[in-house]
Amino acid sequence: MLLLVRRERLSMDIESLIRRKKELGITNQQLAQISGISLGTVNKIFSGATRSPQNDTMNALVSALGLDFYQYRPGSRADVICEPSSAYQMDTNSGIYTLDDYDSLPVEVRAELIDGYLVFMEAPSVRHQEIIGELYYCIRHHIKKAKGSCKVILSPVDVQLDNDDRTVVQPDLLIVCDRGKSDGHRIHGAPDYVAEVVSAGSRKRDYLVKLNKYWTAGVREYWIIDPDGRKVTVYEFGEQEENFQMQTYTFQDKIPVSTCTGLVIDFSELDL
Template sequence: MEEMGPLGKERPPMTYKEYATWPEGKRCEVLDGNIISMAPSPTPEHQSISLQLSIEFGMYFRGKDCRVLAAPIDVYLFEDHRKGWMDENVRNWVCPDLVVICDKNKIQKNRIVGAPDLVIEILSPATAKIDRMDKRIAYERAGVKEYWIVDPANQVVEVYLREKTGKFELRGVYSRDDTVPVHGWEDLFIDLRNIFE
């Protein structure tokens, strides 16, 4: 999906340096220099699910080493916080709905640098294909350990886990009356009755 520039020429790859010059509140997500999403503001249902997930994960991780962050926060998926990088070289960033990060060094002043441990995306009609395909592949490639796709319309959660092969495998589909185990933490379970109203 190559965006066109002036006179129909292909637009040069988007960089974070260019993105940082945009007006506040105008947001996009970029993979391989191509804008993949410029979604409008989320719906109340989306925000309610995001809030409830933030509460559940936030309560569990309070006082622990891992941090929970909710959108909007830009994530440099393929950069390494231990190495030098410059915004003009960054051509991949996403803004997941919720992330869990256990390496606090990845949390920079105004972004996350490196793959989160857990990523949650809440589907909307405008983002469903991107979340299921483009971003799922990017999260897999970046080394995310666990990926949840939350489907508000059907009130289900799909859980993907990173296998030894480096590929995601669908480990379960959970409905509104189920409790979802969070695989990186043996004693963490999310009751979906608290998530879907």
């Protein structure tokens, strides 16, 4: 039987949180949204105005920054993270699963392998599929009309993101411009563009874990679409850290797709 146990939280000082936040490249506003702490409180803590936050506040920030996680007991293969739990280990102790374990899963099981951890996913909602379907149609129509060479692909498709045997993700939607990255079975290496639709169980993974993974792997553009908040957060990753850009849009905005020159998605015209 798989036994999941929560590791005791390490005592965290504010400097540790600041370093972690910088590593992940997230803003105070994003951290407030993920943690459930007010933006004003987050601003005060990270500016140094509040030096002794309440324990509940610190615990929420520690959790939101991925500094609490589950671990497996010695002798058990328990490093399996299941939705809707948002726990995920984000330190140097990688999980024990590999590509061979991932490939041996039953075909009907939806899962991702992230740094050696298996993350099992629920079936997407109708609204999730409607959003991705509309986005796919707009991008595909533009590429075909422009006679472009890039390919837009819907999930589920395996992406061996780091080109190793410890990470395989299934983005909701992706664009690959180097067709040599596809072997007909899965994508090897980073797509040029990735879109993820946020659900209650995937929020921390999409905003923190995958943001970091996509950035370091070489994804050029990453969209996080939040149906409940009716907003789209767009990240553009340059080759240098100073080229990192983030912009938040609403479902009433026109959003340019940098990966596809000339393409603008007018969310107000989508049937959502």
